[in-house]
Amino acid sequence: MTTHLHLDLLGGLAGDMFLAAAIDAGLVDVARLEAALGTLGLGAVRVHQERVVRGAIEGVHVRFEGWDPAMESDHRHLSTIEAMIAESGLSAGVKARATEMFRTLGRAEATVHGIELERVHFHEVGAVDSILDFVAAAWVMEEVDATYSFGAIPAGSGTIETAHGTIPVPAPATAKLLEGFEITHRDVATEFVTPTGAAILATVASRPGTRQGRLKASGFGCGTRDFGSHSNVVRLVVLEQGASPAGEPWERDEVVQLVCEIDDLQPELMASVEATLFEAGALDVVREPVLMKKGRHGERLSVLCEAGRQEALLKAIFVHTTTFGVRVLPMARVKLRRTRCEVSTAFGEVHVKVGWLGNEAIKATPEYEECRALAEQHGVSVHRVYLAAQEAGRALLEAENA
Template sequence: MHVHLDALGGVAGDMFLAAMLDARPDLVDGALKAIRAAGLPKGWTAEAVDHHADGLAGRRFHVVPPAHGVHHHHPHEHHHHVAFRDIRAMIEKSRLDGGVKARAIAIFRLLAEAEGAVHGQDPEEVHFHEVADWDSLADIVGAAFVIEALGGATWSVSALPMGSGRVKTAHGILPVPAPATARLLEGFETLDDGIAGERITPTGAAILKALAPARRRLPEATLTASGTGFGTRALPGLPNILRALLFDTDAAAQNAPGRESEVAVIAFEVDDQTPEDLAAGLDKLRAEADVLDVTQAAVFGKKGRLMAAVHILCRAPAVERVAAACFAETTTIGLRWHLARRFELDRRAVTAGGVRVKVVSRPGGATAKAEMDDIRDVPGGRVARAAVRVAAEGDALRNGKTSKRKTDDA
C-alpha cells in the first residue's frame, strides 16, 4: 500500500487522523481503543465524526472533556508543562500494543529533539506546552495506531503550505512556522499560497517527519480509497482539509524487480585520517542504529592525494543523526546526502546444520549464501569449508528453518 497526503489546508495531528480514518473507517474502533488504552482520563471521549464544510464531506477528530460539548479550543489555548521523559514513561506503562508504543514514543522524541535544538535543552528535559493536553496526545497515539496498522505502507506528501504571520505560544509570540516546526520540516518541499496563519502544527510536522515520505512522488498503482480530514480553522477561499489517497501497489509490485523503498545516501571523502583510525570509525558507523551499509573505496583527490571515499546507506528518518555520527567518527568537514529509491528482493535468514544462510527470492528462483563467520573455523581448510557451505546452502533451499527475516541489507 502507498498513502499520499495532499496538504491543501495544512497538516495537524487531528487532520491526519481524521483523513486516515475517513479513508479507512475499519480502523476507527481500533484507533479509539488505542487512545483509551494510552490513558485517556475517565470521563473524556475521543470521536471521529462526520463533517461537512465548503461543499465537501469528510471527518473531524475531537477529544471531548467531561461534561462539555464538542471540544473546539485552539491547540495553543492551554499551556500545561509535561516533560518528554514523563510522556514516554506514561506510554511505556500503558496497555498499548508494543508497536504502537514504539511509534508514538518515536513521534514524541522527534518533537523533543526539535524543541531541544531550538531552546538549547537536552531532549530528555524538554517540557512540552502546546502538545501537552489530551488533544495532541490522542492525535499522536491515534496516528501511531494507524501507521502501525498499515504495516509496510509507503508514504508521500504534496508541497506543504508554510503560512505566515505570528502565533501565540507558551514561549510568547513566535513567527510562523514556529521554530521547532520549521526544524522538523527541513527537507520538505513548501509553497506560499498567500494564506496567512499557522498551517503546519508541531504535531503534524512530527508525524510527517516520522513517516519520512517520498515528498511528491506518486506510485503507478490503483487508487483504492480516499479520505478527507478537516481542521478547526476557516481559511479564506480554501477548504482547510488534508486529503489521504490510498493506492494498491501489490499489482505493480508483481511486475517490479523487487520491493521499492526509500533510503538516505551519505557520501564524503577523507584524506587526513590514518587508515587504522578510519577503519575503527567506520566500524562504529556500521554499528549505528538505522545504518544499512557502509563502504569505502580508494580515490585520487586534489593534488593527486589518495583518499578514502565513504558511502553510507541509512533509513531516511535517521539521516541527521547518522550525519552527526560521521562528523564524530571521521575527520571529514563536509558531506553530501540525498534520498534515493531502491528495489529490494525478498530475503530471509534460515539456519541449516547450525549455519546461518541468507535465502533470496529471485525472478529465476531462490538462491542461498552461507554466513562465512559460521564456517570460518571448520577444520580441514578450504575444501572442508566449501563442503559445509554447499551442504548448508542446499539444505536451506530445501527446508531451512527461518531464524529472522532480513529486511535491512543494502
C-alpha cells in the same frame, strides 16, 4: 502488494486531521484505536467523528472525548509523557514510534529554547488531546505498513498566541522540524502546519516512496476552523504498488544504488554516517572492507534507495564522508510481497514481517526494535524475546498456509 500513502496538504496538517483522513480512507478500526488509547491511564477515551464541510470539500472531523477531567493539563514534561506511554498497554511498536515522535518535537523545542532535552516541557502539546493526537498517529502508522509521500507544505503568515507569548508563523519548533523540506508560502494569516503535524511529516519522511500505483481509496481529514480562503483539509490517498507481470510469484520495482570507496575516514565515524543515511531515506546501507590502490585498506559504501531520494542521499554522502565521487547505478529489484502482522508472545505483542511467494507465506521475521523494547521492559535478553516472536511467526505461517 505494498501500500503507499500520499498526503495532499491542501489546508496544512495537524494530528487530528491526519487521523480523520485515515478514518475517512477506511484505514482505521475506531473501536480498536479507542481500546489502545484507553490504556494510557487517562480513562475511557472516545474518538468522536462527524462529517463536515470545509470550503468546497466534505470530510471527517474528529475530536477526543471521555477522559478523566482530573488528567487534563495544558503542559507536561517530556519525561512525564514518555512514562505515560511506557506504562501503557500499547504495543511495543506503537510505544517506540510515539516516543520517538515526542522526542523529535522535543529536540526541536530544546534547540529553539536553548535547553537540554531532559528539561523540555510541552505546553499546548502537553494537553491530553495533543498527546492523543500523537499516539493515534503512531498507532495508524504501525497498523498500516506503508511508504509515504506528500505534496507542497504550505506556510502561512502572521503570528499566533502561545504559552510562550506571541510568536511568528510557522512556530519556531515547527520551522525547525521542517528544515530541509520545500515550503510554499501562502499569504494567509493562519498556522497551516502545527507542531504535531510537522512531527508527523518528519516521521513519515523516514519511510519515503513513489506516488504511483493503483488507487485503492482516499479520505479527507478536516481541521476545526472553516476558512474562506481555502479548504481546511488534508487528503490521504491510498495506493497499491508492486503488481508483477501475470504469473510471477514476486514483485518488481526500480531502485538506485549509490557506491563509493573510502580510505581516509576514521572507521568509527562510519557508524554515524550509516545512521545519517537511513535517516535520509536509504532502503539499505552495506559496508564492506576492500583493498584499494597502492595497497590501502578501505571500505566500500553501498546505499540502496528509491529514485526520488537519490539527491538527498548523494548530498548526505558528500557532506558526511570524505569521498569526492559516487557511482549511481539504476537497477531492477525482485522482492517478495510483504505483509505485516501482530503476534502474541509471553512478553507482549510483536509485529512480524511476512514474506509471500505467490500465495504461499514462506517466512516471518520479527521486528527487532519491538523485541528490544519488550526485552528491556521485562529484564530479559533480546534473543529470548526474538525466539518467542519467531515461534509465534512460525505458527502464523502454518495458519496462513493451512
